Amino acid sequence: MWTLGIFAGLVLLLAVGLRLNPREVPSPLIGKPAPGFELPLLMEPDKRFSEKNMLGKVWIMNVWASWCPPCLIEHPVVTQLSRSGMAPVVGLNYKDTRDDALPWLKRNGDPYQLIAFDGNGRIGIDYGVYGVPETYVIDRQGVIRYKHIGPLTADVVKNEMEPLVRKLNAGS
Amino acid sequence: MRAASLVLLLWAGVALAQDPALERRVTNLAHEMRCLVCQNQTIAESNAPLAVDLRNQIREQLAAGKSERDVVDFMVARYGDFVLYRPPLNGTTLLLWTGPFVFLIAGFYFLLRFLRRRQVSAPRLSADDRARAAKLLE
Secondary structure (H helix, E strand, O other): OHHHHHHHHHHHHHHHHOOOOOOOOOOOOOOOEOOOOEEEEOOOOOOEEEHHHHOOOOEEEEEEOOOOHHHHHHHHHHHHHHHHOOOOEEEEEEOOOHHHHHHHHHHHOOOOOEEEEEOOOHHHHHOOOOOOOEEEEEOOOOEEEEEEEOOOOHHHHHHHHHHHHHHHHHOO | OHHHHHHHHHHHHHHHHOOHHHHHHHHHHHOOEEOOOOOOOEOOOOOOHHHHHHHHHHHHHHHOOOOHHHHHHHHHHHHOHHHEOOOOOOHHHHHHHHHHHHHHHHHHHHHHHHHHHHHHOOOOOOHHHHHHHHHHHO
16 A cells, blocks of 8 residues: 555656756746847947847847757747747847858848847856757846747747737736 | 957966966866756866856956855856755755655655564464474474
């Protein structure tokens, strides 16, 4: 009787534990103001972009790099997301070089409204980036409301991001 | 101009790397932190680009006079308690910290129960049995 109970307990523990994804580290940044930065644009190095430019808008920041295979996998989804006009999608080109990133965009298409260039990854550290691609939803007050780690899927966009963005846009 | 700044940067890098006391502090701290890319290594052990960046970040901050506590807070603010190999005791880590002791105590409890039950169920010999055994042994 006892052994059966212990066995059932173990099965339950493993059933829950093995289903959790250890790569998904909960971000302490959710609910906190998006870290400030000012970076040159990928396309026009003499122009700069700051997260403050987006205050007053709900927007999406997608961290990507040309060296990152999953970024290529999520690329159609990001393109779709951007086309849907749900929210402006800003790219953060992370630990990349212009020589690699620009041809990548030419080959695959550029879904972004604009792209900030974080060549040494310093801003990535401020955003707690550890595995590209990563995607953030930032509200009108500049607070991070959502973070997705790993390639975006149509499901994630439809079931998690879309309702959230709609809610944020409807709110004050 | 660019070349000059590069030389300066390199020189600064060499100067930083040559301070053994600082390097020891950097290494000690890096051993306390989990590399998020390759989760079972510390930042000190891993050669993932992010680990290299974070080591440099630790070095820069310590060199700038920040304390170990400041650097740990910097990392936790960005990556959460998960970066620490010795996470603090709080609501979510309560089970993590107390679990082993709970299992140890539960183990002792079951061991005791088992041993006691075995004692009880040991066969008792009646007076008749003893007499028969004594007869057989004679």
